[in-house]
Amino acid sequence: AHTRLWGGRFGGGPSPAMAALSKSTDVDWRLAPYDLAGSRAHARVLNRAGLLSDDELARMIGALTELSAEVAAGTFAPIEADEDVHEALERGLLEKLGTLGGKLRAGRSRNDQVATDLRLYLRHNVRALARELSSLEYALVGLAERYADVPAPGMTHLQHAQPVLIAHQLLAHAHAIARDVDRLVDWDRRAAVSPLGSGALAGSSLPLDPDAVAAELGFDRAADNSIDAVSDRDFAAEFCFVAALLGVHLSRLGEEVVLWTSTEFGWARLDDAWATGSSIMPQKKNPDIAELARGKSGRFVGNLTGLLTMLKGLPLAYDRDLQEDKEPVFDSLEQLLLLLPAVTGMIATLTLRPEVLEAAAPQGFALATDVAEWLVSSGVPFRSAHEISGEMVAFCESAGLELDELDDEQLAGIDERLTPEVRSVLSVRGALAARKARGGTAPERVADQLVQLADLARQH
Numbered sequence: 345a346h347t348r349l350w351g352g353r354f355g356g357g358p359s360p361a362m363a364a365l366s367k368s369t370d371v372d373w374r375l376a377p378y379d380l381a382g383s384r385a386h387a388r389v390l391n392r393a394g395l396l397s398d399d400e401l402a403r404m405i406g407a408l409t410e411l412s413a414e415v416a417a418g419t420f421a422p423i424e425a426d427e428d429v430h431e432a433l434e435r436g437l438l439e440k441l442g443t444l445g446g447k448l449r450a451g452r453s454r455n456d457q458v459a460t461d462l463r464l465y466l467r468h469n470v471r472a473l474a475r476e477l478s479s480l481e482y483a484l485v486g487l488a489e490r491y492a493d494v495p496a497p498g499m500t501h502l503q504h505a506q507p508v509l510i511a512h513q514l515l516a517h518a519h520a521i522a523r524d525v526d527r528l529v530d531w532d533r534r535a536a537v538s539p540l541g542s543g544a545l546a547g548s549s550l551p552l553d554p555d556a557v558a559a560e561l562g563f564d565r566a567a568d569n570s571i572d573a574v575s576d577r578d579f580a581a582e583f584c585f586v587a588a589l590l591g592v593h594l595s596r597l598g599e600e601v602v603l604w605t606s607t608e609f610g611w612a613r614l615d616d617a618w619a620t621g622s623s624i625m626p627q628k629k630n631p632d633i634a635e636l637a638r639g640k641s642g643r644f645v646g647n648l649t650g651l652l653t654m655l656k657g658l659p660l661a662y663d664r665d666l667q668e669d670k671e672p673v674f675d676s677l678e679q680l681l682l683l684l685p686a687v688t689g690m691i692a693t694l695t696l697r698p699e700v701l702e703a704a705a706p707q708g709f710a711l712a713t714d715v716a717e718w719l720v721s722s723g724v725p726f727r728s729a730h731e732i733s734g735e736m737v738a739f740c741e742s743a744g745l746e747l748d749e750l751d752d753e754q755l756a757g758i759d760e761r762l763t764p765e766v767r768s769v770l771s772v773r774g775a776l777a778a779r780k781a782r783g784g785t786a787p788e789r790v791a792d793q794l795v796q797l798a799d800l801a802r803q804h
């Protein structure tokens with residue numbers, strides 16, 4: 345049967361349903377450039393092993409280079425009969441070289457080939473992903489810089505908790521993204537191992553040089569165990585985890601943008617170019633990017649879950665189940681590359697409303713902790729200080745007053761230790777400035793973070 349890679353021992357071609365199930369070119373054609381790069385490296389190793397003459401090598405490299413150009417231009421593509429990317433490309437090579445094309449397969453199996461291709465594909469695209477992440481980091485840092493001195497309500501349980509600088513909150517998201525970049529860098533160190541040379545599972549009896557192939561393809565080294573090399577998909581699962589966690593970070597950022605741009609919050613406005621309207625309600629301006637960030641996080645988690653579940657019962661070494669590793673990986677990567685520029689644009693063009701943020705910052709008795717800590721610094725045990733401050737809140741709530749509106753008599757009535765000096769801590773600016781240890785929301789600590797995160801984004 346025409347160019348099947350495994351025709352010899354078979355009487356007839358596969359049944360149509362078998363062929364349809366088996367076929368993966370729709371998905372794995374993305375690997376074609378990497379498969380061709382692997383083939384060039386393999387041809388050189390065959391030549392050094394004396395299995396391909398210099399003249400044959402030259403013709404082989406020539407044909408592979410031509411094929412690469414045709415694949416890039418879209419003039420060579422899989423046909424119906426091709427089972428997978430490897431088979432399609434071998435067909436292309438045979439069309440150019442005749443029987444010489446059949447020499448390239450020596451010492452190589454689709455099992456080590458596909459594991460290599462997927463690593464190459466991911467290592468290349470993860471660099472693009474990291475670049476997108478540093479753009480988002482920049483956008484968050486830029487937004488934080490523009491509103492560097494604006495106080496805002498800090499929330500826990502989505503209730504006013506303590507005032508913070510809005511920049512502090514924005515930079516919290518930037519730290520998460522910086523960790524994602526760090527995870528990708530760390531991932532690459534483990535992914536930089538080449539499976540080529542492992543053959544189907546046991547290595548090759550031919551005098552190949554796996555380390556030379558590894559070096560040519562930009563890997564740090566070749567795998568130490570051929571069985572592991574063809575069956576290991578840790579690099580795919582780890583990537584899907586990093587993608588899922590990153591997706592969750594984008595989702596949480598998205599959720600805040602949804603809240604902040606609501607009429608009820610009114611903290612932020614989306615730029616027209618980064619929002620959508622409604623087909624019926626003319627007044628609408630919707631945060632679709634933020635919602636898609638939130639929504640897509642589900643499929644990233646799903647991709648990770650699907651991949652791990654596929655892997656969990658597999659006996660070593662290669663099993664065809666492993667072909668199912670690609671869709672989750674491609675989907676997570678491609679969706680992130682689609683999502684990130686939009687999220688970055690939305691953040692880079694977001695307008696905050698400092699007057700709304702600043703006015704909301706002290707609301708909900710957000711300075712009650714400062715009262716308690718003021719009492720503590722004059723020797724009151726925190727348990728009592730907490731009680732006293734809580735009574736102050738209860739008094740204000742029933743009297744319809746803010747904490748700083750209590751007169752001396754009312755303060756003393758709540759507790760004699762509430763002297764008029766307590767008012768010194770009842771300001772948002774004071775509360776912010778006081779939180780000046782590392783990690784706190786004081787303006788100088790936030791300024792440190794701005795420098796630190798901008799540096800990190802530059803390195804990334």
Ligand code: ARG
Binds near residue numbers: 455
């Ligand atoms: N297309 C397969 C995959 O993606 C590689 C082919 C290996 N097939 C085989 N029968 N050993 O995993």
